[in-house]
Each structure stands twice: as C-alpha cells, then as structure tokens.
Amino acid sequence: MTITRILSGAAAAVILTTAAWAEDAVLRASVLKFGTVNWELDTITHHGLDTANGFDLQVQGVAGSAAAQIAFQGGETDVIVSDWLWVARQRAAGRDYVFIPYSKAVGGVMVAEDSPAQTLADLKGDKIGIAGGPLDKSWLILQAYAEKAHGMELAAETEQVFGAPPLIFKSALSGEVGAAINFWHFMAKMEAAGMRTLIDVSDAARDLGLDPETPLLGYVIKGEMLRDRPALVNGLAAASRAAKEKLAGDDAEWDRLRDRMNAKSDAEFEALKAGFRAGIPTPGPVDEAAAGRMLELMVELGGEDLLGQATELPEGTFLQNGS
Structure with a gap:
C-alpha cells in the first residue's frame, strides 16, 4: 500500500468521524411556538452558547404540549419542556426520562x-x-x-x-x-x-410546607442520551445556565428580545422581564427531599389521574450535576 493511499484512507476516516460527531452533536428541541422558553433558546443560539458547549441547537415550534410529548416519545425530537411531575409519572411507568431545571416561576x-x-x-x-x-x-x-x-x-x-x-x-x-x-x-x-x-x-x-425554590418546569431528555452522550446533556445544562446569567443581568439582551415577547406596552415588557428573572432557579442540584414532599401532596390531591403509578419521587428524575 502506498503512502498516498494510507494518507487518503486516514483523511477519509477523519472526515467520517467528524461528520458523525457533528450529527451526534445536533440537539433537536420541540417547544411551544410562543412559549417563554423561546427567550432563553434564542439567547443560546444568538450568542453561540450551544456551539460553545459542544452542540448545535435546532428549535422546532409546536402548537401544544401534547404535540411536543408525542414527538419526544416517538424519537422525532431530543428535548421538550415539561414539569418534573410529568417526568416522575413517566419514570414510574417505566420510561427513562430525565429533568433539567429551567424555571421555578409559578402563577x-x-x-x-x-x-x-x-x-x-x-x-x-x-x-x-x-x-x-x-x-x-x-x-x-x-x-x-x-x-x-x-x-x-x-x-x-x-x-x-x-x-x-x-x-x-x-x-x-x-x-x-x-x-x-x-x-x-x-x-x-x-x-x-x-x-x-x-x-x-x-x-x-x-x-403548606413546600419549598418554592423547587423548579417546576424544565428540559426533558431521555436517559439513554444521558448515558450515551453525557457531554451533550451537560452542554445543554451549561448553555441554559449561561443564557440565564445573561438574561438576569443584561437589560440590553431583553431589548433585543422585545419583539419576540409580544409585549403590548412598556409596563407589560418590564413585568415580563421581571417575572422571568424571578423564575430563574438557584444554581446547583435540586433538593430531592423538597421535591418529594411536593409529589406526596400532589398524589394526595390529584391521585392517579395526575401522577399515574408514581407515589414517591422516582430515583433519577433530576439531572444532578450541579448545573
């Protein structure tokens, strides 16, 4: 075998490996078209926080949460936004889903x-x-x-x-x-x-003895992604945190997002900005004991109709990497 052929083969291998890495690094997110999570996702892509953390974020807008869940369960998307109680219900039913905190904001x-x-x-x-x-x-x-x-x-x-x-x-x-x-x-x-x-x-x-610091909404990924591509999952968590830091302290970032926010007045714009900032979770792992207390109350109030077979917090519900 000639040196030229060896080099050509090595180059081809590098190209194939690079292409496979690039494909693996794509993260497809399906979220409500007009949901507030889009403000964070826009911040991630606008500032390249996805590529800085080793992935390419591709956002697909959907009409409702049911459509997102169907796409997620069918493998047509990699990440959706839901509450962790839904994730707990799915884990109790045998589905290996994992929750990455996004917001603690409630109504x-x-x-x-x-x-x-x-x-x-x-x-x-x-x-x-x-x-x-x-x-x-x-x-x-x-x-x-x-x-x-x-x-x-x-x-x-x-x-x-x-x-x-x-x-x-x-x-x-x-x-x-x-x-x-x-x-x-x-x-x-x-x-x-x-x-x-x-x-x-x-x-x-x-x-009621619950902890209002417990994040309710978050990104949901499948456990197999966490096992097979942990860097991708942790990259999403890191990009989300970096976007939150920008949105927490940079008013100019909100001016850039204003058209996406559909604010009808300055007062509405300021209220939306303040509300989003108030909902940013504290960095670090979720307090699972506090989450367990909330789940127990939801079981008492909503029963099987709300939480299915979940009667206590399933192990592995939260991504616990400190992000």
Missing part, C-alpha cells in the same frame, strides 16, 4: 384592582377562571392552601371556568370572572393591565 390568583377580595376566603360564591383543567397543579395547591388557611373548600364554594391561558386572561380583564388563576407570564400582563395579585402559588406552597 397565582389575580383580581381586579378594585375587587373587595383580600384573601381566597373572600372569593366564596365567585366565578374563578383557571388556566388548564381540574388537575392543574396551581389549582390543586390553592385548594389545599384554602382548606388549611381558611377552612374553605375552594372547589365547592366557588364556580370554576377552565380554559386556555389566553381565554382566562381575556375573561379576567373583561370582568367575566371574579378572579383568575393563570401562568406567570399572563399574570405579568394582567398586572400591567391594572389587576393585582391576591396570592401567589409560591406563597401558598410555602404555607
């Missing part, structure tokens, strides 16, 4: 500025709009809190209207409902429109 109860209500007890007989369904985690926590703090059966003593977050947002502003439970970014918009917070879910959770 709350909003009322009109001139509403006479000062506590949940004052909503007796009122109509409450709730983003999601009867098993919405915020709604469950608020029911437990109302019973503990006020001896009130919130579901029995109020009328509930369940719907998508934008619908609840509009119903609250129009006065069709006396109070609204919505996600944090809609709460920010409602506050900018002149409504006020009756109680935050984080405050209710704290009163």
Whole structure:
C-alpha cells in the first residue's frame, strides 16, 4: 500500500468521524411556538452558547404540549419542556426520562384592582377562571392552601371556568370572572393591565410546607442520551445556565428580545422581564427531599389521574450535576 493511499484512507476516516460527531452533536428541541422558553433558546443560539458547549441547537415550534410529548416519545425530537411531575409519572411507568431545571416561576390568583377580595376566603360564591383543567397543579395547591388557611373548600364554594391561558386572561380583564388563576407570564400582563395579585402559588406552597425554590418546569431528555452522550446533556445544562446569567443581568439582551415577547406596552415588557428573572432557579442540584414532599401532596390531591403509578419521587428524575 502506498503512502498516498494510507494518507487518503486516514483523511477519509477523519472526515467520517467528524461528520458523525457533528450529527451526534445536533440537539433537536420541540417547544411551544410562543412559549417563554423561546427567550432563553434564542439567547443560546444568538450568542453561540450551544456551539460553545459542544452542540448545535435546532428549535422546532409546536402548537401544544401534547404535540411536543408525542414527538419526544416517538424519537422525532431530543428535548421538550415539561414539569418534573410529568417526568416522575413517566419514570414510574417505566420510561427513562430525565429533568433539567429551567424555571421555578409559578402563577397565582389575580383580581381586579378594585375587587373587595383580600384573601381566597373572600372569593366564596365567585366565578374563578383557571388556566388548564381540574388537575392543574396551581389549582390543586390553592385548594389545599384554602382548606388549611381558611377552612374553605375552594372547589365547592366557588364556580370554576377552565380554559386556555389566553381565554382566562381575556375573561379576567373583561370582568367575566371574579378572579383568575393563570401562568406567570399572563399574570405579568394582567398586572400591567391594572389587576393585582391576591396570592401567589409560591406563597401558598410555602404555607403548606413546600419549598418554592423547587423548579417546576424544565428540559426533558431521555436517559439513554444521558448515558450515551453525557457531554451533550451537560452542554445543554451549561448553555441554559449561561443564557440565564445573561438574561438576569443584561437589560440590553431583553431589548433585543422585545419583539419576540409580544409585549403590548412598556409596563407589560418590564413585568415580563421581571417575572422571568424571578423564575430563574438557584444554581446547583435540586433538593430531592423538597421535591418529594411536593409529589406526596400532589398524589394526595390529584391521585392517579395526575401522577399515574408514581407515589414517591422516582430515583433519577433530576439531572444532578450541579448545573
């Protein structure tokens, strides 16, 4: 064999290895088209935080969380955003999914500025709009809190209207409902429109002995990716943390993102920015004991309909690498 052929073969091997690495380093993320996670993902790609951490992030917008979950379960995407309680349910059912913390932001109860209500007890007989369904985690926590703090059966003593977050947002502003439970970014918009917070879910959770620092939302990946390509998973966690650091301290970064945020006014823009920053989790591993307490409460309140076979925190639910 000639030296030329040997060198040609070596070069071809390098090209093939490089191509395989590049393909392996692609990370496909399917997220809600207009979800707030896009602000972080945009920051990652705009500043090259993905390539700096050894991967190429490709973002695909989907219409709803169900579509993302189907794509994820079918292998059409590598990462989605969901809450860790869903991950715990899937792990209990035998699916090896892993949660990487993204946000601890939760919603709350909003009322009109001139509403006479000062506590949940004052909503007796009122109509409450709730983003999601009867098993919405915020709604469950608020029911437990109302019973503990006020001896009130919130579901029995109020009328509930369940719907998508934008619908609840509009119903609250129009006065069709006396109070609204919505996600944090809609709460920010409602506050900018002149409504006020009756109680935050984080405050209710704290009163119930839960830790409001427990991140609820996060990136979900499959355990096989963590086993086979740990550098890729840890790269995602590192890129996410780097993006959060930019968004936590750089107002100019938010000015760049403003068009994506769909803020209708300066007040709404500032409220969204503040809400996102407040939801940034503390660096480091998730407190699994605190998460276990939350899961136990959710099992008590939502049962099998919410958590399936999960009755305690499954081992391996969280990526625990300090990111």
